[in-house]
Amino acid sequence: MNGAFVIKASEMQETLDGSVANFRAFFKWLYSCVLVLMGEPIPPNFEKTTQRSVMNISTFIQNFDCYGYEENPTVKNKFMMERIGQYLIDRDLTIKHESEGNDWAKLLEENECLRNHPTTMPHYPEKSIVQLLAMLKDSVFKVFKAPMRAINDAMATVYLYNCFNFGSPDIPMSSISITKDVMYFAFIQSSKRVQLLQVHFNETTAFEGRLGSFRFNQQSLAESLKILDLQFYSKDILSLLLNECDEPRRSCIFQLSIPLAIEHFRPFELDTEFQQYYSESVNAWDFVPRHCKMSDLPASRFAVSGTRRLCVLLSEDQRNIQLFELECDDEDVQEDADMSVVHSDDLDLP
Numbered sequence: 001m002n003g004a005f006v007i008k009a010s011e012m013q014e015t016l017d018g019s020v021a022n023f024r025a026f027f028k029w030l031y032s033c034v035l036v037l038m039g040e041p042i043p044p045n046f047e048k049t050t051q052r053s054v055m056n057i058s059t060f061i062q063n064f065d066c067y068g069y070e071e072n073p074t075v076k077n078k079f080m081m082e083r084i085g086q087y088l089i090d091r092d093l094t095i096k097h098e099s100e101g102n103d104w105a106k107l108l109e110e111n112e113c114l115r116n117h118p119t120t121m122p123h124y125p126e127k128s129i130v131q132l133l134a135m136l137k138d139s140v141f142k143v144f145k146a147p148m149r150a151i152n153d154a155m156a157t158v159y160l161y162n163c164f165n166f167g168s169p170d171i172p173m174s175s176i177s178i179t180k181d182v183m184y185f186a187f188i189q190s191s192k193r194v195q196l197l198q199v200h201f202n203e204t205t206a207f208e209g210r211l212g213s214f215r216f217n218q219q220s221l222a223e224s225l226k227i228l229d230l231q232f233y234s235k236d237i238l239s240l241l242l243n244e245c246d247e248p249r250r251s252c253i254f255q256l257s258i259p260l261a262i263e264h265f266r267p268f269e270l271d272t273e274f275q276q277y278y279s280e281s282v283n284a285w286d287f288v289p290r291h292c293k294m295s296d297l298p299a300s301r302f303a304v305s306g307t308r309r310l311c312v313l314l315s316e317d318q319r320n321i322q323l324f325e326l327e328c329d330d331e332d333v334q335e336d337a338d339m340s341v342v343h344s345d346d347l348d349l350p
Contacts, residue, residue, distance in 0.1 A: 001122075001136045001139040002139075004122045004123060004124060004135070004136075005133065005135075008123075008127065008132045011125075012087045012129055014097065015083050015087070015097055016084055018083075022057070028053075029053070029057050086128060087130070088128070088129070089128055090134070091128060091131075092126045092131075093128055096125050096126060108123075171188060172187065172188045172230055173185065173188075174187075174232050176232040176235060181201050182199070182200055182201070183201065184196065184197065184198055184199075184232070184238075184258065185199065186230050186238050188227050188230060191227055192225075192227065193213055194213070194214050194215075195211060195214075196212045196214065196238065196261055197209060197210070198211075198262070198265060208267075209267070209268040210267055210268055211267075212266065212282065213281040213282065214256070214261065214264075214282050214283075214284040215282070215283055216242055216285045218285055225285075226242065226244075227240060227242060228243050228300065228301070228302075229241040229300075229301050229302050231303065233304045233306045235258070236257065236258050236259060237256065237257060237258065237306070238258060239253065239302070239311065240253075240254045241301070241302040241313070242254050243298070249298045250294055250295060251294070251297055251299040252292055252293065253292060253313075253324065256284055260287050261284070261287075295322055297313055298315060298316045299313040299315060299316065299322075300316045300318070301313075302314065309325065309327045310323065310324065311326055
């Protein structure tokens with residue numbers, strides 16, 4: 001199925017190249033007609049019109065408007081860009097890709113044994129790339145279904161502590177393994193507080209836990225910064241996406257030092273639900289040194305990678321991103337306006 005998806009992607013690329021050629025030929029011809037009607041001289045490179053260009057213009061005009069996307073045959077749908085739009089809909093193609101002149105396609109059509117051979121990548125000429133993607137996901141799931149069942153049968157639960165029962169499965173949370181016996185969990189308790197939990201997995205003694213609650217009060221702001229998202233950057237850093245409550249709102253990438261946060265941890269009973277546990281929160285904005293970076297982009301989510309030393313912000317409208325290169329050297333700093341890259345060389349990370 002992976003090969004079928006690659007073939008469909010190549011088919012879509014060929015269709016896109018053909019559409020671009022048709023658009024170019026059509027607007028070149030249209031511009032020439034406008035110049036003739038205005039009595040203006042036609043540029044030398046516009047005077048020659050080949051037979052292929054005439055065919056491209058004819059194809060473009062024939063397929064310019066509604067060509068079979070309608071749910072109801074009597075009602076026309078909105079215009080979609082020629083043949084490309086049909087590949088991005090979860091529906092069979094209305095206009096199939098023309099394979100004339102393709103020797104391999106002709107060979108498969110004439111030889112059924114070769115076409116049905118298991119080593120020959122299947123091709124679904126009537127399917128869109130969205131349909132092929134769904135089929136690919138399903139095939140990948142089936143590949144791992146048997147190993148997953150075998151692993152599940154070979155494993156059993158040893159300990160179960162229901163200490164993350166918040167009543168909502170959508171609460172943002174992140175975890176990281178420090179050693180085979182120690183793990184950290186971080187979760188957003190409320191929009192203004194984040195909880196850090198340190199759990200010791202020791203078979204000889206009862207499980208031990210330590211918990212810390214943190215807020216982010218900037219001295220220049222009356223209210224605490226709002227916590228939007230969080231993710232462990234490394235074993236020593238928890239990255240948080242903060243947002244100002246005032247307008248215009250700015251976003252902040254805060255790198256919370258776990259060694260500094262551990263100093264404010266308190267023992268915690270693991271069989272106690274967090275809803276019933278209230279710990280005094282600490283203002284992490286006062287930690288020294290403080291590692292943070294402000295951005296003018298009103299963000300909604302983010303992703304960090306300690307291995308690649310990168311952070312990506314996603315805007316609220318999910319149409320723009322900002323990329324921060326963390327821990328970069330001065331000689332490696334480069335600006336890329338096309339990709340909206342912002343290098344935070346002043347982040348001063350260890």
